Amino acid sequence: MERILIIEDEEKIARFIELELKYEGYEVEKAFNGRDGLELARTQPFDLILLDIMLPKLNGIEVLRRIRQFSDLPIILLTARDAVVDKVTGLDGGADDYITKPFAIEELLARIRVALRKRENSNMSESSSELGLGPLHLEPLKREVHIYDTLVHLTKREFDLLHYLLENKNIVLSRQTILEQIWGYDFSGGTNAVDVYIRYLRAKIEEPFGLKIIYTVRGVGYVIKDE
Structure with missing residues (x-):
């Protein structure tokens, strides 16, 4: 709606x-x-x-x-x-x-x-265009993420979350906003779900490659920065 x-x-x-x-x-x-x-x-x-x-x-x-x-x-x-x-x-x-x-x-x-x-x-x-940040490249139509030419396997929710963060690069997104956009307005599980999936993403796209892509804004939410 x-x-x-x-x-x-x-x-x-x-x-x-x-x-x-x-x-x-x-x-x-x-x-x-x-x-x-x-x-x-x-x-x-x-x-x-x-x-x-x-x-x-x-x-x-x-x-x-x-x-x-x-x-x-x-x-x-x-x-x-x-x-x-x-x-x-x-x-x-x-x-x-x-x-x-x-x-x-x-x-x-x-x-x-x-x-x-x-x-x-x-x-x-716009959603059909490839999104990227440094060595990370996301292809919406193929629903694929590559880092340094390595295919990173993400679940549907993880992919949608990363896609949304990349589309709003350099914009601080609150946990509530992310929850409503990715999980839907009727989701009743609480904003903790966002933190859990951010940890999943970091474990797959940051830690194995020594990257820092997703930043936490204390008391607000998360942002992907160009730097």
Whole structure:
């Protein structure tokens, strides 16, 4: 189920959009100011963000700028302002689309579908490309990992975990985020499962080859670094 974050200070509008999105089968979270919305975007996994420009505490353009420092999620701006300069500022700042209030919900839903479809197509293209780091090479289509030309045998879960970490190279991923992306939102085993599989990976891709690839960020999670 795709997850959408609504960052909108007008609670009635946010609630209306939430109900429509849930009716369409999306999972929804809401924030009513820029700071709370930015924190949710930073700490939870989403597939798309609906972002109002006129927000308290932190305006939408600044929220957009900060999100783009760590995420390329599709972002659709919602605003009552229709000046060209606002559209240009938002799009130049990294927004994927722009819709002016008042809008027909059918149009918003269509724009959401287009943005999600573009992201899915992009992910499919990227996911088929070989990923690498130093002597390590991962081939998604073959589901193979080679280190110094040696084939390393990984289980499905180990491969998926390594693939996800490599796709997000240099980005610190929390245990909860990793758990939800690799094990699924309904997994009830706890984040300790992530630590266990990180140990499995290290035993297979680091220790036998004298490499340091996966780094622990104390109190947060894990990251694969270029260094």
